[in-house]
Amino acid sequence: MKRKIPVVPCSGIGKSLGAAAREAAYILTEDLRPDKTKIVALSLLVMGDEEARREVAGGAAVAIDGCKLECAAKGLACSGAAKVHKVAVFDVVRRHRGLKPEGICDLNEDGLKLARSTADEAAKIVDDVDAEGGHA
């Protein structure tokens, strides 16, 4: 069975950007590219869960971070992924000026827009990785 590209969101609980990252990961793995991707929990990875580490080992992975602290990217980098592709909601915010995301458990409309745009950008990365066999 072809390896699914692991997607790891930060899911930060202190900022709406973290909530948007989490939502973007669900949009990507459930709506946009369900056959090519799967979510892997950051906390399992960093805490050394064997199953989680097997999912990311040896191939490319996508980190979706809320802000520039890049917790998901850092966690992935230490967890055996061959290459980490980074997407940050924060960078998407800069391309959609004026959006003010709010909410942690329930994102407002701006937050959902950001999540969708972030997922779209991540989907392009997934397509590129997939075209190169999932290891780039």
Next chain:
Amino acid sequence: MGDMVLELAVDKFLFRFPADLFYSDAGIWVRFEGRRARIGLSDFTQQRNGDVAFAEPKQEGTSVRPGDEVAVVETIKVNLSIPSPVGGKVVEVNNDLLTAPELVNQDPYGKGWLAVLEIEDGEAARRALKTAADYLTLAKIQAEAEVL
């Protein structure tokens, strides 16, 4: 930056204030460099207002009085009009912030500076500002009011 840094912890938040800088009540730090003053957002101000998405100082050549808007900072949460802590003319702006506004959050007293002004009266400017210790007292009151 000098070596001594004052720290304030409120809940899980840790705020730092280099002792060799001066601070306005609005939370803007000032480093006096001869006849010039370099300014930026204090650690408390940047943490309180969130991730900076855009930081736009006034153009070089702009003259400001103390309290006039010297920059606009747009964060994920709010749009801030930054009042100048000193009077003078903007002679340099931090162009790194065009592509990396997160420097304001990551290194507020170093690479995250906003602008440099040529100042009219250094002594008057200093007298109107707070020392790090006095600003810490103010920041503590504001921080506790927000989290409590």
Next chain:
Amino acid sequence: MPDLPRKKVGLIACSGEELAEGTVTRRAVRKVLETIRPDDTVTLCLPLFLAGGEGERAFARYYPTIAVDGCDKRCAALATEKYSAKPAASIVVTEVAKGCGCGAIGTARRLDESGMRLAEIVAEKIVEETDRLLKRKPKGTTRGAGREGR
């Protein structure tokens, strides 16, 4: 030791994305922070904690924490112990769900009504532990100002 004007309890949720129970932890913790015990609690962001967040780790070293985990892998509890200090209390959503006979609760992305109810129950358990740690007499649900961003 940080100088806190009053003692608070740190809540650390696993936020696990693969299970609906992970989403329950998130909702329960935010409910306690934002509406039930806004003056007594802070949330500690687990990803930031794992990535080395000094504020998060320092708080957990000196003040009581409650780890709220979705499943028995207990990432939040184990991470808190590994990087700071053992949590003062540990709540596991799958155990709470068994105790109240909850069946299906929706998906990780969207909890259904049952899942939202489970989040309320977990929030109540967090409040019980918070009051115990702060040595407070049990009190009813109180509403406070929203605390977005904490």
